[in-house]
Amino acid sequence: MAEIRLEGVTKRFGRTAAVEDLSLTIADGEFLVLLGPTGAGKTTALRLVAGLERPDAGRIAIGGRDVTAEPPAARDVTFVFQQYSLYPHLSVYDNLAFPLRSPTRRVPEAEIETTVRELARLLQIEDKLKNRATQLSGGQMQRVAIGRALVRRPSVYLMDEPLSSLDAKLRADLRLELKRIQVDLGATILYVTHDQIEAMTLATRIGVIDRGRLVQVGSPREIYEQPVDTYVAQRLGQPAINLLPADLLPANRLAAGTRTVGARTEHIRVTPADGQARGRVKWVEHLGDQSHLHIALDGHSLVALVDPDTALERDAAVDITLADPLCFDAAGRRIG
Amino acid sequence: MSTSAHSVVEPTGRTKAIAGSLVIAYALITMLPLVWIFLTALKTPPDSISYPPKIVFTPSLEGFCNLFTTRSRQTEDYIKSLPPASGTCEQIARARNMVVAGPSNYVPRFWNSVVIAFGSTFFAVALGTMAAYGFSRFRVPLADDLLFFILSTRMMPPIAVAIPIYLMYRELGLSDTKFGMILLYTAVNVSLAVWLLKGFIDEIPREYEEAAMIDGYTRLQAFRKVVLPQAATGIAATAIFCMIFAWNEYAFAVLLTSGEAQTAPPFIPIIIGEGGQDWPAVAAGTAIFLVPIVVFTVLLRKHLLRGITFGAVRK
Ligand SMILES: Nc1ncnc2c1ncn2[C@@H]1O[C@H](COP(=O)(O)OP(=O)(O)O)[C@@H](O)[C@H]1O
Numbered sequence: 303m304a305e306i307r308l309e310g311v312t313k314r315f316g317r318t319a320a321v322e323d324l325s326l327t328i329a330d331g332e333f334l335v336l337l338g339p340t341g342a343g344k345t346t347a348l349r350l351v352a353g354l355e356r357p358d359a360g361r362i363a364i365g366g367r368d369v370t371a372e373p374p375a376a377r378d379v380t381f382v383f384q385q386y387s388l389y390p391h392l393s394v395y396d397n398l399a400f401p402l403r404s405p406t407r408r409v410p411e412a413e414i415e416t417t418v419r420e421l422a423r424l425l426q427i428e429d430k431l432k433n434r435a436t437q438l439s440g441g442q443m444q445r446v447a448i449g450r451a452l453v454r455r456p457s458v459y460l461m462d463e464p465l466s467s468l469d470a471k472l473r474a475d476l477r478l479e480l481k482r483i484q485v486d487l488g489a490t491i492l493y494v495t496h497d498q499i500e501a502m503t504l505a506t507r508i509g510v511i512d513r514g515r516l517v518q519v520g521s522p523r524e525i526y527e528q529p530v531d532t533y534v535a536q537r538l539g540q541p542a543i544n545l546l547p548a549d550l551l552p553a554n555r556l557a558a559g560t561r562t563v564g565a566r567t568e569h570i571r572v573t574p575a576d577g578q579a580r581g582r583v584k585w586v587e588h589l590g591d592q593s594h595l596h597i598a599l600d601g602h603s604l605v606a607l608v609d610p611d612t613a614l615e616r617d618a619a620v621d622i623t624l625a626d627p628l629c630f631d632a633a634g635r636r637i638g
Numbered sequence: 639m640s641t642s643a644h645s646v647v648e649p650t651g652r653t654k655a656i657a658g659s660l661v662i663a664y665a666l667i668t669m670l671p672l673v674w675i676f677l678t679a680l681k682t683p684p685d686s687i688s689y690p691p692k693i694v695f696t697p698s699l700e701g702f703c704n705l706f707t708t709r710s711r712q713t714e715d716y717i718k719s720l721p722p723a724s725g726t727c728e729q730i731a732r733a734r735n736m737v738v739a740g741p742s743n744y745v746p747r748f749w750n751s752v753v754i755a756f757g758s759t760f761f762a763v764a765l766g767t768m769a770a771y772g773f774s775r776f777r778v779p780l781a782d783d784l785l786f787f788i789l790s791t792r793m794m795p796p797i798a799v800a801i802p803i804y805l806m807y808r809e810l811g812l813s814d815t816k817f818g819m820i821l822l823y824t825a826v827n828v829s830l831a832v833w834l835l836k837g838f839i840d841e842i843p844r845e846y847e848e849a850a851m852i853d854g855y856t857r858l859q860a861f862r863k864v865v866l867p868q869a870a871t872g873i874a875a876t877a878i879f880c881m882i883f884a885w886n887e888y889a890f891a892v893l894l895t896s897g898e899a900q901t902a903p904p905f906i907p908i909i910i911g912e913g914g915q916d917w918p919a920v921a922a923g924t925a926i927f928l929v930p931i932v933v934f935t936v937l938l939r940k941h942l943l944r945g946i947t948f949g950a951v952r953k
Pocket residue numbers: 315318319320338339340341342343344345346347
């Protein structure tokens with residue numbers, strides 16, 4: 303186990319800066335999630351830490367040792383890739399054993415067997431060990447891919463959207479599993495995803511990344527409650543935050559200079575009103591445990607959360623007030 | 639596997655019948671000369687040139703005997719004075735007033751073909767795989783120009799360079815040597831190999847090697863353990879193409895080999911001249927010559943058909 307330290311790391315491909323001036327320290331035993339949309343530079347950041355790319359500028363240290371110039375094999379990391387899973391020409395067993403059979407490691411076959419079988423039990427794929435890697439379902443493949451990262455005990459685990467190709471149920475299961483494994487091992491994990499739920503549930507800290515730049519780092523609560531700008535505010539929250547002109551709605555409290563208010567569902571008070579009210583319910587989305595109210599208001603639309611047993615219906619008139627919304631200035635920075 | 643999804647393009651009975659007859663017709667057209675060669679190989683020389691051609695005949699080993707032996711003509715009295723014939727070929731020869739004088743050159747020529755074809759295929763595929771890997775994975779300066787140059791060596795007909803190569807080989811002492819022929823066929827095939835294999839290696843996601851390198855393998859070890867097995871299909875296909883070229887090559891073989899390193903293709907036609915038009919011997923030589931390439935192709939065919947990476951990469 304070890305900490306990862308990135309200092310001013312930049313990587314360009316031609317004219318695109320995939321990662322720009324990235325400084326970030328991931329503490330020993332921390333589960334840091336980099337959150338950003340496709341093309342934000344998440345994969346590149348991971349590849350830089352793994353040594354698969356050389357930075358154009360900056361330094362990378364793992365466990366206090368400068369590894370900027372070292373090849374991947376010398377860095378003692380594992381990597382779960384986003385795009386591929388397993389060696390198609392090997393069995394599941396051989397796939398799991400592959401990292402241990404590296405010529406630099408020289409683990410005795412008996413020990414490999416014990417480790418692989420133990421891991422297979424943990425991942426619930428014991429009965430698939432003899433299968434070819436190509437004869438597995440997507441979920442099983444991805445378990446094996448994660449298993450390959452767990453089979454040895456590296457200083458650092460790097461994971462590139464390992465759950466993104468799975469269906470919702472499996473994703474939820476594996477999310478729990480991963481978190482449990484991380485806690486059990488006390489592993490240092492750098493994990494990237496575009497999925498806010500993964501970020502919120504897995505992370506000790508979240509780093510929000512946009513077009514190669516790290517915008518904000520903090521605990522999931524901090525990122526959610528105190529986003530530095532509208533971009534970060536939009537990354538978290540389901541349904542997404544409503545961004546509205548400051549003078550559109552009455553609010554109990556606005557910081558001076560506010561141009562945009564960010565209203566999450568918990569900041570919105572919806573009250574039924576008579577026909578004079580400005581808000582109109584466009585439709586009600588029933589999700590079972592909750593309902594989303596889509597409201598049109600002076601040419602803007604916003605989404606609020608209501609009880610599933612709400613009496614509000616389509617075309618109902620509503621009054622809306624805001625309680626402690628987020629305040630952003632003209633440049634989109636949060637000022638209160 | 640939904641059948642209804644395919645029903646729109648499911649061929650009708652008539653289409654199937656037409657397609658079927660076309661395939662059968664094509665198969666017949668290509669197979670007929672081969673069948674004729676095998677039949678001729680089993681005929682006697684008179685049967686082989688009889689008109690109208692004989693479809694039904696008594697099979698004879700005369701063609702094979704004539705292929706593997708040299709014979710000398712003797713007087714009937716001399717032959718009568720000999721002790722009884724010891725082998726089939728001796729018997730056949732005596733029936734035509736000849737005795738077996740010794741083995742022919744067919745076996746050594748055939749062996750030359752084997753050594754030269756396998757040798758050049760091995761080197762072309764080995765060099766081609768490594769070059770293709772380099773072009774596929776590394777930023778090679780002027781890669782496109784180099785690849786075009788490599789391909790362009792295949793664009794002119796070989797005969798265009800026959801004279802310069804003949805002179806060069808004579809000067810270098812490479813004429814009529816197995817080494818020289820392996821070198822030549824390797825040079826001709828390596829361009830094809832690089833192009834074919836680059837396509838196959840481009841298809842293998844580089845994440846596989848990267849994963850191996852992160853796991854503590856060097857690039858060369860990753861190449862051997864991860865890339866080679868997945869490129870096996872492409873390597874097999876390439877090997878077949880190289881093999882077929884080297885095995886069948888005639889023009890350079892005639893020009894550059896005459897004894898020591900002569901391959902079977904220039905040798906087989908020579909048989910005709912020895913004592914009349916001995917078509918059964920030529921046919922026998924050709925029939926045997928066909929066997930290795932057919933076996934080689936059939937053996938690797940399984941490999942060609944098995945798409946080993948199918949479904950392994952998540953989309
Ligand atoms: N090998 C590469 N060559 C050229 N451009 C690249 C390469 N890798 C990434 N990029 C570019 O860098 C940016 C970040 O890519 P990536 O790190 O893959 O983002 P993410 O993983 O967040 O989707 C993208 O604009 C992408 O097109």
